[in-house]
Amino acid sequence: MVTALRAAGRQHVAVELDGTPWRTLPLEAVVCAGLADGVELDRPRARELGRQLRRLAALRTATAALQRRDQSARELEQRLDHRGVAPVEVERTLSTLRSAGLVDDGRFARERARTLASRASGDALIRDDLERRGIGPDEIEAALAGLEPEAERASAVVSRRGPGAKTARYLASRGFEEDAVAMSVAAEEDATVG
Numbered sequence: 001m002v003t004a005l006r007a008a009g010r011q012h013v014a015v016e017l018d019g020t021p022w023r024t025l026p027l028e029a030v031v032c033a034g035l036a037d038g039v040e041l042d043r044p045r046a047r048e049l050g051r052q053l054r055r056l057a058a059l060r061t062a063t064a065a066l067q068r069r070d071q072s073a074r075e076l077e078q079r080l081d082h083r084g085v086a087p088v089e090v091e092r093t094l095s096t097l098r099s100a101g102l103v104d105d106g107r108f109a110r111e112r113a114r115t116l117a118s119r120a121s122g123d124a125l126i127r128d129d130l131e132r133r134g135i136g137p138d139e140i141e142a143a144l145a146g147l148e149p150e151a152e153r154a155s156a157v158v159s160r161r162g163p164g165a166k167t168a169r170y171l172a173s174r175g176f177e178e179d180a181v182a183m184s185v186a187a188e189e190d191a192t193v194g
Contacts, residue, residue: 002039005030017041029053058085058093063102072108073098074134106142109135113143120157123150125175150177154184 004016008024015022015035025035033049035041041049061083062076071079073094080090097103109130116126123144130140147153154176161167163185171181 002035002037002041005035005037025049025053026056029056054086054089055092058083058089059096061085062093062097066097066102070108070111071103072105072133072135073103076103077134105135106139108133109139109143110146113140113147117147117153120153120174122154122171122174122176122180123147124177128175151180151183154180158184 001018002015003019004014006014006016008014011027012024013027013030014024015030029049029052032052033045035045035049039045058080061080065071065076065079076094076097077090080093081087085093094103112130112133113126116129121129126144126147127140130143135143154171157171157174158167161170168181168185171184172178
């Protein structure tokens with residue numbers, strides 16, 4: 001029998017069972033499980049409390065990861081799976097985060113593509129990076145379509161680094177298409193000669 005609930009910090013409650021201190025729990029879990037003074041902590045209520053604690057732990061893990069940097073749904077799924085969160089709870093957590101707008105693979109793809117493009121990455125490298133992070137083909141294509149054309153990005157790199165074989169190898173290693181590499185290096189060499 002719950003005999004007392006006392007505030008224990010901003011978002012926690014100290015629960016007393018049968019007059020003896022039991023545990024300090026998140027306020028939300030206590031409320032969702034229906035714990036109150038005089039309520040019996042029977043098996044169904046204890047199960048519900050356990051479900052609420054697992055749900056909150058999964059949300060806490062995912063939101064802590066999102067505080068450090070934006071992540072794709074697959075990255076969060078892998079993180080939660082690695083932490084031993086049950087698949088049903090993983091999906092519930094991702095659904096909650098999607099509905100709150102905290103997980104959006106389209107937004108993530110656009111931002112990640114923009115970041116990689118600003119670091120002199122070509123479309124192939126960006127596409128590969130997004131695929132590894134679990135982004136779907138439509139979202140990848142939309143993210144690439146929102147970038148400055150690859151040939152222009154390659155040309156900017158050639159302008160900074162200068163034309164030549166070394167720059168061509170650099171562009172190729174950064175995932176630029178062969179045509180963009182050849183065109184940019186040739187255009188810069190022509191400008192130098194002319």
